[in-house]
Amino acid sequence: MQQKEDNLKSIISHAKEYGFVFPSSEIYDGLAATYDYGQLGAELKNNIKAYWWKSMVQMHENIVGLDSAIFMHPTTWKASGHVDAFNDPLIDNKDSKKRYRADVLIEEAIEKIRQKIDKEVAKGLKRFEDAFNEAEFRATNPNVLRNVEKITEIENRMRETLGNNDLDGVRNLIIDLEIVCPVSGTKNWTEVRQFNLMFSTELGSVAGDAATIYLRPETAQGIFVNFLNVQKTSRLKIPFGIAQIGKAFRNEIVARQFIFRMREFEQMEMQFFVRPGEEMKWYDYWKSERIKWHKALGIPETSYRFHDHIKLAHYANAACDIEFDFPMGFKELEGIHSRTDYDLKQHEEHSGKKLQYFDPEINENYVPYVIETSIGVDRMFLAVLSSSLKEEQLENDTRVVLSLPAALAPYKVAVMPLTKKDGLPEKAREILNVLKFDFNCVYDEKDSAGKRYRRQDAIGTPYCVMVDHQTLEDNTVTIRDRDTMEQERVAIEDLAGIFTDRCSMKTLLM
């Protein structure tokens, strides 16, 4: 574990030192669990997304892309179940360690007062028997009135504090009511925390006139609400898929472990619509497709494993994760879920619109079933980065090398002149100016050749082109390989072809 801890630490500092990932707003001491991608991180992240997009959208005739808005109609989240499932103010009792819904505790306290009133009424009934007028008693008895007033006051406070999201107010109410934990019997309460996974904001700039809307907690719903739009305009027939890459936001209680769990993160999701009854076939298909996508990167296969869900979410009839061996152990990298027709049916119900497909093959209308593949871009980034960063023992020293899959590397080629004179820099720039149309290249002429190689090793550049004196004579250069450290001499005119063969996405997709 110590080893693992050190691994994550060294990844974090390497990521910062070379401009992959910075703590966000660092000059203001940072913002919890928020990170910015630096100059190299942005390249790597873009390449990861490009690999996914190419493989999912452009390599499949029956999958198309989508880019839906982060803001969605609030009813979307009612339909998806997110509003109800994650909207509770919770409070913990420090002694019993039990967690309660704050509003339920208060309501129970109100209920107790109600019972007091009922007792009072029962007492009155006993006393006056037949002459008892309950309505009048309730309207006049001082004890009852006092308790009714108390309830009204509590209810007002509860409505006000919960409505304003005034969690301290909710806690004060619990303290004032002297509510005790049913288990421990103590009043040793934590703060009240709003366990709503969704971030909310207001649409419309006029206060009071504004509607609360949410930042999407998953990109999937943008696909579901556009299901018919896409299907009708694309002429796609079931089975077909809609893929999307985009930001999602979850107000996690504990966001941690570097970029593994952030409150703002990016997802790559694909929803595959199938005929009901055929979902398990496609579920298995996508399980094998997705693991293939990962394994094509050349990361050791032992770094991956499937984890089948035993307890299924309310919407799923089968689900598994692809787990990756991160520095902190095997954790979820991608989820593959058979979501049934739950989402589309929910949206039909809440919108009143039919979200069905007419299947000409069987001459039937139905709500399609859905297989979802959902992978976190940031997690994929961490997976690639952590599995690539190595310290290698050489004969007389060590080198830090980031053995990124060439197609994902920020720079594909570093072009460098052996010396800063004799026209070598000019020649090197000439080569770079041709290559840069097809490959992200970097130029470096400072320090010794060895040192420059090491610098490129540290940022994962797979190839270095060295321009030397022989270049001026016969238009050949050497290509130095990051992983083997070996060099080969090739003609300048062959460079583009060689790098295409070795660095393009095609190498991963074949």
Add this chain to the structure above:
RNA sequence: GCGGGCGUAGCUCAGGGGUAGAGCAUCACCUUGCCAAGGUGAGGGUCGUGAGUUCGAAUCUCAUCGCCCGCUCCA
């Protein structure tokens, strides 16, 4: 949320009441010219932030923010 550890230069860290340090990195010049760490010089830190104690705080105290780990939570 609880418990533990930590915060000093871009990175790794030393220092521990009396004017801010090292290695690497960066920049300039020289040297060398195919696997880093040759020479000379330079830049860079109000020691996470804020209060307090003190003649004096990076150092002691408190609070706060942030990071890492474990538990918890989430799925």
